[in-house]
Structures are given as structure tokens and as C-alpha cells.
Amino acid sequence: MSISAAQCRAARALLAWSQDQLSVASNVAKATIANFETGKRMPYDRTLADIRLTLERAGVAFQAAGELIDGGEGVRLRNREA
Structure with missing residues (x-):
């Protein structure tokens, strides 16, 4: 699966990363x-792929x-195991 520009922006936002x-x-x-x-x-x-x-x-x-649900593409944070 390739990612879209919107997914890239959203992923950076979730991580609080700048470009x-x-x-x-x-x-x-x-x-x-x-x-x-x-x-x-x-x-x-x-x-x-590197991104x-x-x-x-x-x-x-x-x-x-x-x-996972009806609707468009998306991003989320994975559960982080302690």
C-alpha cells in the first residue's frame, strides 16, 4: 500500500514531527x-517506501x-506495549 500526501501530513502531526x-x-x-x-x-x-x-x-x-471501517484512508498510532 502506498501512502497519500494527507496520510503523510497526518502521520507527522500524530508524532509531532516537522518535515x-x-x-x-x-x-x-x-x-x-x-x-x-x-x-x-x-x-x-x-x-x-522509505517515508x-x-x-x-x-x-x-x-x-x-x-x-477497518467504512470511509477513506487514515492513520493512527499503534498501541505501544509497556
């Missing part, structure tokens, strides 16, 4: 993240449209 923080953590240029999130450009598949993996490792879970 700079995501850039450092994912080793993806900030301009690439900014252009993706504003809809100016779609990153290469590998770059998008998604970084956010997932930080605790974000992505849902495709209709995956």
Missing part, C-alpha cells in the same frame, strides 16, 4: 517531502480506504 525531523529520520530530502505533501510532485516508489517505513517504525499505522 525536517521526517527528512532526517528517513534520509529523504525535505524538499521532496514538502513537494509530496503539497501535491506538487509524487516521489519515486522507493522514496515513498512510510520511517513513520511506521515511529509508531504510525496506515489504513487503506475501507480497511
